[in-house]
Amino acid sequence: MAELAHPARALWWLFEPVHALTYFSPEGRAAYEAVGLRGYWRGYFGGRSAPLGPVDAAPVVAAFFNFAPSMVERALPDVWSRATPEAALTARVEGATAALSRVLETVKPHLIDRSVELLERAVDGLDCCGRVLAAANAALPRPEGRLARLWQATTVLREHRGDGHVAALVAEGLDGCEALVLRCALDTRREVLQPYRGWTDAEWEDAAGRLTGRGWLAGDGAVTAEGRSRHRALEAATDLAAARVWDGFHREELDELAAALRPLSTACRAELPQYNPIGLPNGG
Template sequence: MAELVHPARALWWLFEPVHALTYFSPEGRAAYEAAGLRGYWRGYFAGRSAPLGPVEAAPVIAAFFSFAPAMVERALPDVWQRATPEAALAARVAGATATLERVLVTVKPELVERSVATLERAVDGLDCAGRVLASANAVLPRPEGQLARLWHATTVLREHRGDGHVAALVTEGLTGCEALVVRCALDSRREMLQQYRGWTDQEWDTATERLTARGWLSPDGTITPAGRARHNALEAATDLAAARVWSGFHRDELDQLAADLKPIATACRAELPLLNPVGLPAGD
């Protein structure tokens, strides 16, 4: 019997690729470089944190959660000497729009238009209390153009879910590094996640030891039944925290949104690297 998937998670599977695609696209990187942000991680940290203003590293370490502090500190606040937050915001919209223009060239415009209308209704109904990244993105002016608006709406919604996920991880008593170690025990690879998030071997191994002592992992590094149960609980908490916004929609509206987003998500996911840190399940 197929496992039932929470509607909030099923929708995240569809709108997350639209946002995440720009982290891996040549158009996204070119837009940041044109703004003076040369080097992948300068563009990433500047673009994603720009809604918060010209912040120091500490708030970003807290909000992004799974990045090693030293990695964030290499980028912030130095990036603001290279580009203002306003320039970074303009670059990320330009890069996202150019990426989606290429990737969604065969997708019917009416699917994008209907998706934008429904997703923006969802954004308008969000309660962002306690969700720093979602609230910072939600108050930004909506960009012009359907593709830019599609990207902006999916960005607000994914950061809203992400803020809730961080809260669930904190409630479970997990650190950023420990959360990544658990994920590797479930469905990912250390050589990718450790590199992408900047943790040292010593930090990673220490996190593994702590998780083993707490019963999340077996001595061989595999997830234990207790660890899997705790992970399932935090994922359920993430779904619950993301679900309220969708309760204001009729079932047929959500079914229509899912149908409209499916070809959009499929086109975007086809552009993502097979191994990536986004956390989407394999396949459609």
């Protein structure tokens, strides 16, 4: 495990690509299309929100946080006229399993099995109070097959971390667009994130203006010392909120999990766009 990173962050860097593969794989898109969710965003919003049931846009706007409400509203509740949540859940597992089967073909099976064992142990110890997406995913039946179980475990853990991250952002007084503007000012391309989250240019510039007014951005859009300090505090709060689940593991077990996950993560990360819209550090 990376000595300079919080254990919760070091493990997230490793398990997030395993989950995220489904968003970018042809197998994932094909599985959603097969049940009637044609078009990338129908599959994304249908598949990711399916654990919540046939909800409309409002709770998904709240839970997903940094998507423009208008973008969510274009997908929900329309997707439920095309496929049931149950069909979407089946499709997402089938797509993820097919993608992982291809990408992890040369990975030694015992590394997958050990990763599943330790990740599921972490899932079993989660406290999901206050974490809607994590709780909904954790309540799903555990699927059969090592790859389906691997994907499900990484999904629960990444939604658990994501829920905690949203809580940190809310506590800091940031809205969804402001969080993205700050991230782009730090290390991510605006042309990648903004269209993927559906914010208009006017909304983006207004958010930048609010951050400038708070002293987080300079007039030219660069991050100020205050902005960097507050961002570090946000990331520390996110790590702290994700850390408790790993307290029951010995350091040797965490190192073993990291070693088992590393070849899986490397193979999955190679399938992701170099500049991805999901928050993974580039080249991490």
